[in-house]
Every structure is written in structure tokens, then in C-alpha cells.
Amino acid sequence: xHERIVDLLKKNHLSITESRxxxxxxxxxxxxxxxxxxxxxxxxxxxxxxxxxxxxxxFVEKGIIHTIPTTDNSVRYALCKDECSAGHHHDDxxxxxxxxxxxxxxxxxxxxxxVALPDGFKAMQNDLVVSGxxxxxx
Amino acid sequence: xHERIVDLLKKNHLSITESRxxxxxxxxxxxxxxxxxxxxxxxxxxxxxxxxxxxxxxFVEKGIIHTIPTTDNSVRYALCKDECSAGHHHDDxxxxxxxxxxxxxxxxxxxxxxVALPDGFKAMQNDLVVSGxxxxxx
DNA sequence: ATATATTTTGCAACAATGTTGCATTGTTAT
DNA sequence: ATAACAATGCAACATTGTTGCAAAATATAT
Numbered sequence: 001x002h003e004r005i006v007d008l009l010k011k012n013h014l015s016i017t018e019s020r021x022x023x024x025x026x027x028x029x030x031x032x033x034x035x036x037x038x039x040x041x042x043x044x045x046x047x048x049x050x051x052x053x054x055x056x057x058x059f060v061e062k063g064i065i066h067t068i069p070t071t072d073n074s075v076r077y078a079l080c081k082d083e084c085s086a087g088h089h090h091d092d093x094x095x096x097x098x099x100x101x102x103x104x105x106x107x108x109x110x111x112x113x114x115v116a117l118p119d120g121f122k123a124m125q126n127d128l129v130v131s132g133x134x135x136x137x138x
Numbered sequence: 139x140h141e142r143i144v145d146l147l148k149k150n151h152l153s154i155t156e157s158r159x160x161x162x163x164x165x166x167x168x169x170x171x172x173x174x175x176x177x178x179x180x181x182x183x184x185x186x187x188x189x190x191x192x193x194x195x196x197f198v199e200k201g202i203i204h205t206i207p208t209t210d211n212s213v214r215y216a217l218c219k220d221e222c223s224a225g226h227h228h229d230d231x232x233x234x235x236x237x238x239x240x241x242x243x244x245x246x247x248x249x250x251x252x253v254a255l256p257d258g259f260k261a262m263q264n265d266l267v268v269s270g271x272x273x274x275x276x
Numbered sequence: 277a278t279a280t281a282t283t284t285t286g287c288a289a290c291a292a293t294g295t296t297g298c299a300t301t302g303t304t305a306t
Numbered sequence: 307a308t309a310a311c312a313a314t315g316c317a318a319c320a321t322t323g324t325t326g327c328a329a330a331a332t333a334t335a336t
Contacts, residue, residue, distance in 0.1 A: 153303050175292090192313080
């Protein structure tokens with residue numbers, strides 16, 4: 001697992017640093033998505049707040065993680081599947097937010113159905129945000 | 139139009155105040171969704187920042203407007219259709235965010251397709267966020 | 277292995293966004 | 307008109323996110 005993290009960083013031409021390794025491992029350990037605050041909590045005072053912001057930003061740019069649109073408008077991040085392309089990734093996601101425990105799941109195996117848009121609208125990316133009760137809370 | 143605003147406030151057992159009328163009229167005038175900053179800009183120094191926050195909060199609670207999950211994680215609000223029920227509203231929305239001009243549209247007439255969730259997951263609300271180019275920018 | 281170039285980090289300062297308590301003002305009901 | 311109630315403005319504060327720059331860590335070339 002640790003090797004996989006280093007490989008992932010190398011593949012994306014990123015310097016192998018403690019903060020990047022640790023933050024990335026938190027994503028591998030987590031079953032759901034993580035918010036900035038979650039990572040800050042897990043890391044303690046190990047890294048500066050700014051470092052976490054910049055690391056997350058870098059990971060998003062490289063397509064290692066992606067941001068999740070949420071109904072409560074908190075910023076959350078989740079690991080991308082290998083197929084996620086960097087930058088303007090045209091890939092669709094289904095996310096599930098539990099109203100009870102707040103956990104956010106990235107449902108990779110569910111495909112987003114295409115919808116018919118009004119004339120002149122061109123869809124580049126589709127994100128479906130489903131909220132309700134997760135399998136642990138129902 | 140102005141009558142409709144007063145009626146809407148009365149129907150929701152809210153006091154008829156200048157700020158509520160003005161803020162609500164901004165939503166009726168806007169073709170897209172509004173962020174807190176948009177309203178602050180449109181209102182100038184007429185109302186306190188806190189009043190705008192509280193007004194938006196009240197409108198959301200009453201089901202007059204709803205928050206929109208966005209890919210860039212900025213908080214946006216849009217008018218609910220009449221069918222929107224207050225509180226835990228089980229109603230689905232399709233929103234379109236233009237990557238070019240940033241305008242967010244609430245596509246009321248497009249229905250959100252139901253997706254199959256893993257066992258134990260119960261969907262209460264579905265929000266589909268489509269991003270790309272709107273009819274003015276394509 | 278060492279020196280150099282490059283990248284990343286931490287710190288400080290700042291900007292933006294959102295929240296809370298309380299006295300004052302405005303709205304509603306009697 | 308008056309009393310009861312609700313909403314507003316102000317001030318102070320908490321949280322979240324951003325930027326510039328010197329110091330430290332990492333990568334590259336010798």
C-alpha cells in the first residue's frame with residue numbers, strides 16, 4: 001500500500017514528501033470522502049494548514065482526487081479511480097451523502113444516466129448527488 | 139409580481155419586511171441562481187450582511203429557495219418551484235453550471251433519472267449537477 | 277557522494293465567509 | 307393605540323481560504 005502511494009506520486013511527477021504521503025494515505029484508509037477539516041484533524045499539528053490546502057489543490061490538479069459537490073456546501077474530496085484523467089476530466093460521478101452520519105461515499109460502479117438538456121446546452125461533466133440513509137444508518 | 143412576493147411571505151408565516159421583499163425580488167428577477175455575494179452586491183449597503191445570511195437561511199427553512207450543490211463548492215441558492223415542500227423536501231433538481239460564464243441554471247423541467255444504489259442505501263433526494271457550456275456561451 | 281537547481285514547506289499577514297448575543301427598531305395581533 | 311413578538315443592525319468573534327517570502331527538503335547533475 002505504501003509503495004502504491006509513492007508510485008502514484010512519482011507517476012504524477014510530484015516530489016515525495018512526508019505531507020503528501022501521509023495525506024494520501026488518509027484517503028486510502030478512509031472509506032468515504034474527506035473534508036479539509038478531517039485531514040487537519042487526522043494530521044494533528046504535523047503539517048501547516050496551508051500545506052494541506054496546497055497539497056489537496058495539487059492532488060486535484062493532477063487528477064489524484066476530485067472535489068465532491070455537496071448539498072450542505074462543504075468542500076469534500078475523494079480518491080479518483082485510475083481512469084480519472086487530470087485537468088478537465090470528463091468523467092462522471094455518483095456520490096452519496098448520508099443525512100444521519102454525514103459520511104460521503106463515492107459510488108464508482110453506478111453510472112450517471114444522461115439527461116436531455118435544453119437547446120444550446122452542452123454537458124461536459126455530470127455529478128449526481130444522492131442523499132438519504134447509508135447502509136450503516138438505515 | 140410584487141403581490142406574489144408578499145403572498146409568498148404571508149403563506150409562509152413570515153413578517154413582511156423590506157429586506158425580505160427586496161431579496162426575494164432579486165430571485166424573481168434573476169434568470170439563474172444567486173450566491174450570497176451576488177445579493178450583497180445587488181443590495182449595496184441597504185442591508186447588513188448578517189441580515190442577508192439570516193434571510194437566506196429562513197427562506198431555505200421555509201422551502202422558498204434551495205441550496206445548489208456546485209462543483210466549485212460555492213454556495214448558491216435558487217427559487218423552489220411551488221411543489222417544493224418545506225424542511226426535508228424530497229424533491230429532485232437538475233442544475234446546470236456554465237464553465238464559461240459561471241451562471242447556474244435550475245432546470246426544473248428536466249427530471250432526474252433514478253439510479254440503482256447498493257444494498258442498504260436509501261435515497262431521499264437526488265441532485266444532478268451538470269457542467270459545461272450554456273446556450274449563451276456555446 | 278556532493279554541490280546545485282528546483283520544489284515544497286512553514287510562517288505571517290491578510291481576505292473572505294459565516295456565526296452569535298444583545299439592544300434597538302419594525303411588524304403583527306389585540 | 308398598545309402590547310407582544312419578530313427582525314434588524316452592530317460588534318465581536320470563529321472559520322475558512324489565499325498570498326508572498328525566507329527556510330528547509332527534495333530532486334538533479336556532476
